[in-house]
Amino acid sequence: MFRRLETASPVETVTVTVGGKPVTLPRGETAAAALVAAGEATGRTTPITGAPRGPYCMMGVCFDCLVMIDGAPNRQACMTEIRDGMRIERQVGARRIGG
């Protein structure tokens, strides 16, 4: 859906995996940006009907970007900065948040 504007200036990068696939992107970006960079529109399926969802607001309001990060569920991808080696995976179905 998106491409990154090319730049002539040097950029420090970080490598994460999205659904097991390595993706390299600039340090300081979020896990939601990593989904986008990986060409992945869907980050989770809903607990009730199993419908696919992806990042909608990118600013922490909608909670539609919930994914699994390093095995932990319910992480808000748009509010989570990437780290080297971070594992971002699709979250499937029902999960209690908080608690």
Added chain:
Amino acid sequence: MSANWDLAVIGAGPAGMSAAMAATRLGLKVGLLDEQPRPGGQIYRNPAQPTPEVLEALGEDYAHGMELIEKFRAADIDYRPGATVWDVMAGGEIAFLRDGRSAEVQARHVLLATGAIERPVPVPGWTLPGVMTVGAAQILLKTGGYVPDQPAVLVGGGPLLYLVAWQYLKAGAQIGAILETVPRSNLWSALPHASGMLSQGRLLAKGRRWLRDLRSARVRRIRGVTDVRIEGEGAAEAVTFQKGGRRQTIQTPLVLLHEGVIPNTHISLALGLEHGWNDIQQWWQPRLDDWGRADKPGFSVAGDGAGIWGAEAAEHLGLLAAHGAAMALGKDGLDQAGVAEARGALKSVAGARAFLDRLYRPARSQRVPAADDTIVCRCEEVTAGQVRQAARMGALGLTQAKAYTRCGMGPCQGRLCAPTVSALIAETRGLDDAEVPAYRPRPPFKPVTLGALAAPAFRAKAG
């Protein structure tokens, strides 16, 4: 980690940064909590590694923000980035999450500068992957230089929509079409306020430049669009709409929605500050005095969280709120010249706002879904029909609608569905929007795990 501040500011956008700097100059001990990793707020969302190519696409307003951020960083402020506030108590205790742990601070006065959120656009298909808000797409542009790789379709209205279209143009990205949903009759209610807009020369010139550039690039603008639907199996594939009595379809995997922004009142409503309904902006805003102070002593609000005034006004409102807090705390030595300048600037912004708000007031059909099967609450997948049913069964507001439908019980706590649910209840019960009580969020404002809670005092609340 625990700290004692004279003034705690929540939010590092133009309002919060300006307030914190002014309060420091007035001799207050100031701390600022912001959820983002870097200062700037929504408008000046500050990338970790800005590239010249992205800065060029964003335009000159952004450069002003970078200067403001530099001054903010140099000031003597206890700035805590990456701090998500999850509770604010009446006595000025604030609980926040940072690096997965909860911590608390204590302040004599609290200033909410939490900005705006985009209004929900509950059209059929808005939950499909590949549908986001225009603001979300702009965040991807600001923070990572992402632009659509295929012609995207922008749907809705308002200054931010045209700004982002223009930024895409500058970045060399293609736009499939702009579908304009704002009723054309809005012009008639806006026109009497045109002089206010005309007095804001810079703002006017900016808007005209965006529209002129879009025109000369032959970007397709389709006006008077109604009944927008997004279609696709598992992801957006097309947007269809009604125009001039005919149904039309545009194929696209990326649909960007925008119907303006509304104040982010989550914390101010939770605190029970008094709010009033703004019928032109179509949302609640806290009732404040001339210095940004709320009805409850010890609390103030500044910036877009106090009503949509825009980024320039946010800086002025921040300065005034800092003075209001300083006076409440018994400080003297106010910056009279600065206050007078801020008041003068705000007056002329108000004139332009009166025009813009009326011109871009969203169509009712973009706010209140006609079809009963349209999802209203994204978290709990509650439809417009279920909310209408709850209203018929006696729900007077979101709080009761929750009991019937679970809407507002998901992790977003009603941030995103409350405007739609209220409007549906008003419609079903034959009330004015202002007669449906605002929702009342409860802490924790963001999900907090028990593991994050170091202080036992908070445990009971988060449970």
